[in-house]
Amino acid sequence: MEIKTFGVIGAGQMGNGIAQVAAMSGLNVIMNDIKEEFVQRGVENITRILSKNVDKGRMTAEEKDAVLGRIRTSVALADMAEADFVVEAATENEPIKFKIFQDLDEICKPGVILSSNTSSIPIGRIAAQTKRPDKVIGMHFMNPVPVMKLVEVIRGLATSDETFTTTWDLSVKFGKTPAEASDFPGFIANRILLPMINEAVYCLYHGVGEPEAIDTVMKLGMNHPMGPLALADLIGLDTCLAIMETLYNGFKDSKYRPCPLLRKYVEAGWLGRKTGRGFYEYK
Ligand SMILES: CC(=O)CC(=O)SCCNC(=O)CCNC(=O)[C@H](O)C(C)(C)COP(=O)(O)OP(=O)(O)OC[C@H]1O[C@@H](n2cnc3c(N)ncnc32)[C@H](O)[C@@H]1OP(=O)(O)O
Numbered sequence: 001m002e003i004k005t006f007g008v009i010g011a012g013q014m015g016n017g018i019a020q021v022a023a024m025s026g027l028n029v030i031m032n033d034i035k036e037e038f039v040q041r042g043v044e045n046i047t048r049i050l051s052k053n054v055d056k057g058r059m060t061a062e063e064k065d066a067v068l069g070r071i072r073t074s075v076a077l078a079d080m081a082e083a084d085f086v087v088e089a090a091t092e093n094e095p096i097k098f099k100i101f102q103d104l105d106e107i108c109k110p111g112v113i114l115s116s117n118t119s120s121i122p123i124g125r126i127a128a129q130t131k132r133p134d135k136v137i138g139m140h141f142m143n144p145v146p147v148m149k150l151v152e153v154i155r156g157l158a159t160s161d162e163t164f165t166t167t168w169d170l171s172v173k174f175g176k177t178p179a180e181a182s183d184f185p186g187f188i189a190n191r192i193l194l195p196m197i198n199e200a201v202y203c204l205y206h207g208v209g210e211p212e213a214i215d216t217v218m219k220l221g222m223n224h225p226m227g228p229l230a231l232a233d234l235i236g237l238d239t240c241l242a243i244m245e246t247l248y249n250g251f252k253d254s255k256y257r258p259c260p261l262l263r264k265y266v267e268a269g270w271l272g273r274k275t276g277r278g279f280y281e282y283k
Pocket residue numbers: 049052118119141142143144145146147148189190193225226231235
């Protein structure tokens with residue numbers, strides 16, 4: 001099936017970034033969320049990033065308008081009936097994603113690939129919510145999407161070779177470098193990254209260092225572009241906790257237990273940049 005219209009579920013930080021790169025590659029995009037204000041926030045973010053590109057001479061104002069003109073917003077999942085490929089980037093929560101995939105399976109044309117940008121939930125579990133498990137795959141972008149080169153591509157047990165090749169080729173079309181991971185909780189990226197972030201939170205919890213010291217050690221000592229606590233704030237502490245829970249429940253191994261301080265921050269609504277407060281404060 002030729003992919004002309006690309007559906008994105010969730011217009012949060014990942015969803016709007018994915019919508020942007022898809023529209024920049026020439027596809028028509030339908031960006032969906034549950035509320036009008038959420039899709040509008042997504043469009044505002046894309047507009048801000050594209051305007052910066054125009055200011056820096058990387059694209060013309062006409063090109064920016066053309067990209068924005070290819071993005072349509074939606075607050076009704078039924079709009080995905082028009083999509084030729086869908087990526088789901090809604091909240092990292094199993095019941096939410098399961099319901100979306102059950103509904104997409106009913107709404108989308110037969111043969112349409114239903115991919116998930118999940119950070120950690122096994123693709124086979126998501127695929128089992130549909131009658132097209134051969135068409136379900138993980139397409140895991142990194143944050144911030146327009147900047148980061150990687151897409152982790154994850155097959156479930158039933159994912160077909162055709163679905164895999166189409167998703168891989170689409171990642172390349174978006175200017176990304178795909179890497180294949182097997183279907184285990186957290187795949188490769190978050191199996192490695194999140195235990196490091198969780199350990200950084202343990203360092204704070206145990207008083208080994210203040211946030212600035214912990215991040216300075218990893219930035220200047222290991223040449224990481226940002227420290228683990230600042231990165232957790234960028235990812236979202238709710239998402240970090242959800243990933244640790246998936247690793248812990250999936251492997252039943254205590255090495256993945258989420259730090260109690262991480263849970264405490266999430267329970268307080270300190271989710272990082274998106275709420276203005278996490279390990280640091282943001283205005
Ligand atoms: C949780 C998961 O499931 C998986 C994940 O995604 S884990 C997270 C993976 N991501 C990372 O590890 C990111 C680590 N951090 C970095 O790479 C860098 O700090 C960073 C790219 C975020 C910012 O880079 P920086 O040099 O510190 O800051 P800054 O100069 O402001 O930004 C660099 C470029 O990125 C762009 N950028 C920064 N944030 C952006 C955003 N949210 N959207 C689009 N572009 C952005 C800036 O516009 C800038 O572009 P130019 O150089 O072309 O002007």
